[in-house]
Amino acid sequence: MIGRLNHVAIAVPDLAAAVAQYRDTLGARVSAPDALPEHGVTVVFVTLANTKIELLEPLGAGSPIANFLERNPAGGVHHLCYEVDDIIAARDQLEAGGAHVLGDGEPKLGAHGKPVIFLHPKDFCGTLIELEQA
Ligand code: CO
Secondary structure, three states: OOOOEEEEEEEOOOHHHHHHHHHHHOOOEEOOOEEEOOOOEEEEEEEOOOOEEEEEEEOOOOOOOHHHHHHOOOOEEEEEEEEEOOHHHHHHHHHHOOOOEOOOOOOEEOOOOOEEEEEOHHHOOOOEEEEEEO
């Protein structure tokens, strides 16, 4: 079902500092920040040869990554994003198998303007998984 690793997301308390690390210290290509109020985050993408790193900073009250950063004040790996060919078919198959889709189960438009869903970490080795329509 799953295809390529689309990105690894890292929640950070200070996006400017994280950008400086990836761009200046690690020498990576880094996008401009993109505020996504409907997701409660500001995102920057680091483009690598084989995948991307998504740096996430909380945006606004009730950000979905606020609790994570309370538990991990220095930041940390927040989720992995895998591509799927058909997100509705993938969701239906996973739900039928007992997996828990977060929210109302309906895909939302993610940071790349493509439909995404999130799967509860308890079902997948303690790791939050994002599925993105390829
Ligand atoms: Co993501």
